Amino acid sequence: MKVDGGLGWELDKVGAEAKALEDLGYSGILTAETSHDPFFPLVVAALNTQRVELMTSIAVAFARTPMVLANIGHDLNAASKGRFILGIGSQIRPHIAKRFSMPWSAPAARMREFILAMRAIWANWHEGKPLEFAGRFYTHTLMTPFFTPTNNEYGAPKVFLAAVGPLMTEVAGEVADGVIIHAFTTEKYLRETTLPSLEKGFERAGKSRKDFEISYPVFVVTGKDAKAIEEAKVATRRQIAFYGSTPAYKPVLDSIGVGHLQSDLNSMSKQGRWEEMGQLITNDILEEFAVIGAPSTIAGQIKSRYGDLIDRTSAAYANIPRDDRQKIISELTQ
Amino acid sequence: MKLDAGLGHQLERVPASAREAEAMGFDGVRTAEMNHDPFFPLLLAAEHTQKVELISSIAVGFARSPMLLANIGHDLNAYSKGRVTIGLGSQIKPHITKRFSMPWGAPAAKMRELVLAMRAIWANWYDGTKLEFVGKFYNHTLMTPAFTPENKEYGAPKVILAAVGPHMTEVSGEVADGMIIHPFSTLPFIESVTLPAIERGLAKAGRRRADFEISYSNFVVSGRTEEEFKKSKQANKERIAFYGSTPAYRGVLESIGVGDLQSELNTMSKQGRWKEMGLLITDDILNEFAVVGEPKTIVPEMQRRYGAFVDRSSASFDFVDRDERKAMIAQLRGA
Numbered sequence: 001m002k003v004d005g006g007l008g009w010e011l012d013k014v015g016a017e018a019k020a021l022e023d024l025g026y027s028g029i030l031t032a033e034t035s036h037d038p039f040f041p042l043v044v045a046a047l048n049t050q051r052v053e054l055m056t057s058i059a060v061a062f063a064r065t066p067m068v069l070a071n072i073g074h075d076l077n078a079a080s081k082g083r084f085i086l087g088i089g090s091q092i093r094p095h096i097a098k099r100f101s102m103p104w105s106a107p108a109a110r111m112r113e114f115i116l117a118m119r120a121i122w123a124n125w126h127e128g129k130p131l132e133f134a135g136r137f138y139t140h141t142l143m144t145p146f147f148t149p150t151n152n153e154y155g156a157p158k159v160f161l162a163a164v165g166p167l168m169t170e171v172a173g174e175v176a177d178g179v180i181i182h183a184f185t186t187e188k189y190l191r192e193t194t195l196p197s198l199e200k201g202f203e204r205a206g207k208s209r210k211d212f213e214i215s216y217p218v219f220v221v222t223g224k225d226a227k228a229i230e231e232a233k234v235a236t237r238r239q240i241a242f243y244g245s246t247p248a249y250k251p252v253l254d255s256i257g258v259g260h261l262q263s264d265l266n267s268m269s270k271q272g273r274w275e276e277m278g279q280l281i282t283n284d285i286l287e288e289f290a291v292i293g294a295p296s297t298i299a300g301q302i303k304s305r306y307g308d309l310i311d312r313t314s315a316a317y318a319n320i321p322r323d324d325r326q327k328i329i330s331e332l333t334q
Numbered sequence: 335m336k337l338d339a340g341l342g343h344q345l346e347r348v349p350a351s352a353r354e355a356e357a358m359g360f361d362g363v364r365t366a367e368m369n370h371d372p373f374f375p376l377l378l379a380a381e382h383t384q385k386v387e388l389i390s391s392i393a394v395g396f397a398r399s400p401m402l403l404a405n406i407g408h409d410l411n412a413y414s415k416g417r418v419t420i421g422l423g424s425q426i427k428p429h430i431t432k433r434f435s436m437p438w439g440a441p442a443a444k445m446r447e448l449v450l451a452m453r454a455i456w457a458n459w460y461d462g463t464k465l466e467f468v469g470k471f472y473n474h475t476l477m478t479p480a481f482t483p484e485n486k487e488y489g490a491p492k493v494i495l496a497a498v499g500p501h502m503t504e505v506s507g508e509v510a511d512g513m514i515i516h517p518f519s520t521l522p523f524i525e526s527v528t529l530p531a532i533e534r535g536l537a538k539a540g541r542r543r544a545d546f547e548i549s550y551s552n553f554v555v556s557g558r559t560e561e562e563f564k565k566s567k568q569a570n571k572e573r574i575a576f577y578g579s580t581p582a583y584r585g586v587l588e589s590i591g592v593g594d595l596q597s598e599l600n601t602m603s604k605q606g607r608w609k610e611m612g613l614l615i616t617d618d619i620l621n622e623f624a625v626v627g628e629p630k631t632i633v634p635e636m637q638r639r640y641g642a643f644v645d646r647s648s649a650s651f652d653f654v655d656r657d658e659r660k661a662m663i664a665q666l667r668g669a
Contacts (some may be wrong), residue, residue, distance in 0.1 A: 010485075011377070011413040035483045037402075037409045043345065044381065067434045068371075068397055075371045079345040098476035100399045101451070117435070141430035149369045151344065172458050 001303065002027035002312035003329045004055065004215070007045060009036040018045035021052065022059065024322075025329045028053035028085070030314060033060050039072055046080035047238055054080050057180055057215070057314075058089035058162045062110065063100040066117035066138055074149050077157040087215075088114075088182055089162035092248075103137075108167035110137045115159055115175045122156035160215065164248065166197040173201020178213035178311070184243035186288045189255035190309055213311040217289035222298055223319050229294070232319060233286065235277060238326065240289050241277035245269040256288045267269065294322035299331035335637065336646035337666050338362035338389060341379055343370035352379035355386060358656075359663045362387035364421075364648055367394050373406050388418045391549075391648070392496045395422035396444065397434040400472050401450035407452070408459065408483050411491040421514055422448070423496035426582070437471075442501035444471045449493055456490040484509055487516075494547065495582060498582060500531040507535020512645070513546030516586075518577035519550065520622040521639065522626045523589035529643060550640060551648040553624035556632055562653060567620070568612060574623050575611035579603040590622045624647035629654045633665045 005026040007014055018041075021029050029045055029052050031038045035229055038059045045054055054076065061069065069086065077084040090096075090111055096104040104110075113135045121140060123130040125148050133140040159179035163169040164185075174181040181194060194214075202208060221236050223229040245265035255258045261280060268277045286292070292303040295317075302313060313332065317325050339355040341348060341363040350542040352375075355363050363379050363386050365372045373632060388410065395403070403420060411418040424430075424441040431438050447469045455474060458465040459482050467474040494512035497503040498519075508511035515528055553570050557563035577583055587593050595614060602611045620626065625635045629651075636647065645657035649665070651659045 011381075011409065015381075032609060035405075035481050037406050039371075039374075040377050040409055041414075043377055047346065047349075047378070063399060063402060065434050065436055071369075073346065075343075075374055079374075094476055100401045101472045101474055102399050138435045139432060140435055142428055147369050147433065212441060267393065282593050 001299040001307065001310065001332045002053075002213075003332045004028040004030050004053075004057070004312060004314040006030050006204065006314065006316055007041050008034070009041060011040060011044060014041040015044045015048040018048050018052070019227060022049045024326055025333060026052055026061055027312065027333060028055050030055050030057040030087075032057060039076060042084070043079060046076065046083070051083075053083050053085055055085035055087050057087040059087065060086035060091045060095070060100070061101055061114050062090055062096045062104060062107075064102075066114050067083075067121060067140060070118045070121040070125075071149070073157045073159075074122070077154050078149070078151045080154075080302065082154040085160055085178070086157045087160040087178075089180070091169065106139070108165075108171050111161065111168060112171045112175055113137045115161065115171075118159065119156070119175070126152050126155045160213070163194075163325060165251070166193060169194055169197035170201040170204075173198035173212065174205045175201075177211075178215055179308075181214065181216040182243075182249075183217045183219055184240065184249055184289070186250055186252060186255050187305060188288070189252050190216070193251065195309075206261075214309065215312045215314075216306065216310045218302055218306065219316045220298055220302075220315070220317060221286070221290045221292040222317060224295070224321060224324075228319060229292070233292070236290055237286055238278035238282040240281050240286065241242050241265055242269070242274070244281070245277065256285065258285060261285075289300075295320045295328065300329045302332060335644055335666055335668070336361035337663055338364045338387070338391075338646060338648040340648065340650060341375050343366050343368075343375055343624055345374055345378060348375045348378040349382040352382050352386070356383045358660055361646065361667065362385060362419075364391040366391060371429050373410065374581040376410055376418065377413065380410060380417065386417065388414055389421055389494075390419070391421040392423035393421065394425045394434065395428070395448050396424055396430045396436055396438065396441075400448050401455060401474060403448075404452045404455040404459075405483075407491040407493070408456070410489050412483070412543060416488040418491035418543065419494055419511070420452075420491050421494045421496065423514075424502065430597055439471060441500045442499075442505050445495060445502060446505040447471045449495070449505075452493065453490070453509075460486050467661075487646045492547075494549065497531075498530075499585070500527055503528055503531035504535040504538075507537075507541075507546065508539045509535075511545075512549060515548065515550040515644075516577075516583075517551050517553060518574065518583055518586055518623065520586060520589050520611050522622075523586045524550070526589065526644070527585065548643055549646045550644045552636065552640065553620075554636075554649060554651075554653075555620065555624045555626040556629050556653045558629065558653060566653065567626070570624055571615040571620055572608060572612035574615050574620065575599055576603070576608070578615070579611065586664045590619065592619060596617075613641075629658065629662070633662050636666060 005021040007029045038056045073086045090107045093104045117138045120133040123129040128334045131143040158177040161172040161176040162180040163172045221232045248261040339360040365375045372390045372393040407420045427438045451472045454467040457463040465477045475483045492511040495506040496514040498516045584596040
């Protein structure tokens, strides 16, 4: 199993941070897109590392055009000598329309077309195919030599797609190279909803599971002693309650028979009752979402529960000593 | 006059070329947007220099949402400790709609709104002004603390616009911190169209010329030997012919009484007769666009012709060796 570590946004520090993550044994380095550009830290990381994969997890696709992302993907893959993974997600309508001032509609169908458009652009640049992409959402029919990158040695990056619902998951299976599963997922949901949707996508594209990577962060509750583990439990309960208040994630709660919680959590969130919300997440529910225990047990638990299911996970575990973290990474990546 | 160097796009070579530009005494380094992301090289240049300004010249404005540009500008400016200028251009309709798959509409009005939208986003981030930008082309009404950058020390970058026509030029005077005059310009055009439009824009916003930076990079024809000189002349004539074939630039040719040339060049460009097109550019026409002469005459002539209104230029002076180039850079900067 590959293990990824998160990279910060402070550009004067990310070079050293990336190198430290590589030295710790991580397989990949992840950035997210919140209040900063998600690609800049990876440009610096590309020139300061040799081995690790560099991945956005995720960049907001619909905030950009396929052409701009195709160009960014090309440049980062060339600079990292083929180590870049373009991880993208849809975000939600208010953020696309009101924050980014970009169009929103039919997210799964639009995302499918977005990825196909990038692939058409890359096929034009890297293989000289004519660019004649005329879709329902995107049109890319103009390209001249002047705007074509010439450093084609490493070609296109891999594209991973973040998905929760079955439609977006099926799109990932069909047109992406990997799927990024939301941390708010249960093993049952993964096996009963995610995998079958991916399989449908694979079938449509005539590809197999081994051509594809499943990335799943896994909630981990651990700590250097019993007290720290208890504290981590409280924090994770609250995080799960927060995600559980989102209507779109109700099917995940349904997968373990507690779908009724969603409306409670939703009303409580509107009243700002975050602490109480955490108390609704019982030990049984917590165990459905999280791997819990002393640092020495974590890798074994992740492997036995998810080893046959996922290809990569992410492990930050900021609340345990560096040595313990390194042991977990090394045990997982073996 | 400030002077900028071009920065390449091969990312592994950017650190060295940025350091070299700083060592040569340039005031800034510039990227263009052709077949690569225009911001990545500026990021690496920020990492590997201390003083030089970092300028996109230009990035395609309408290919991106104002929010993305605001975020990119913020990150680069913070990292470089306030050295960034986001230079934006409109590109033309076919490239926006058919290459970038983005909407096109009334370019000058839209560009004005794009810059104002970026400024509204920055005012929200830095001054806490509510984000309520509802425009004709862009809406930005949602911002939460999670998406607000926390490193505010250096604030917003400068924004400059590339402009040719009077409308876009006026917009730059009104809402931008400077403008980039297209190299395909003549003195008569600049004096009769560009400068008055800038003044109109400045007046609209109640700003002074001193708050505004005009960037213009004239063509340069030179060489150390007769052969180099001839080559340079031919290459520049072909470039001028290429620009001259664009309908939107007809006004520039009209400014020197050769407007008819535009249709002829346009027809020839559609037949791919690029070499022949260069032959239509006479020495007299060339002189209107380019400073032509031996290396030692170039800087004094640039200062004589353009010194009164140009605040910054870009030139590589790659027709002389490193020492001589360094001297020319210092001479032009008045250092």
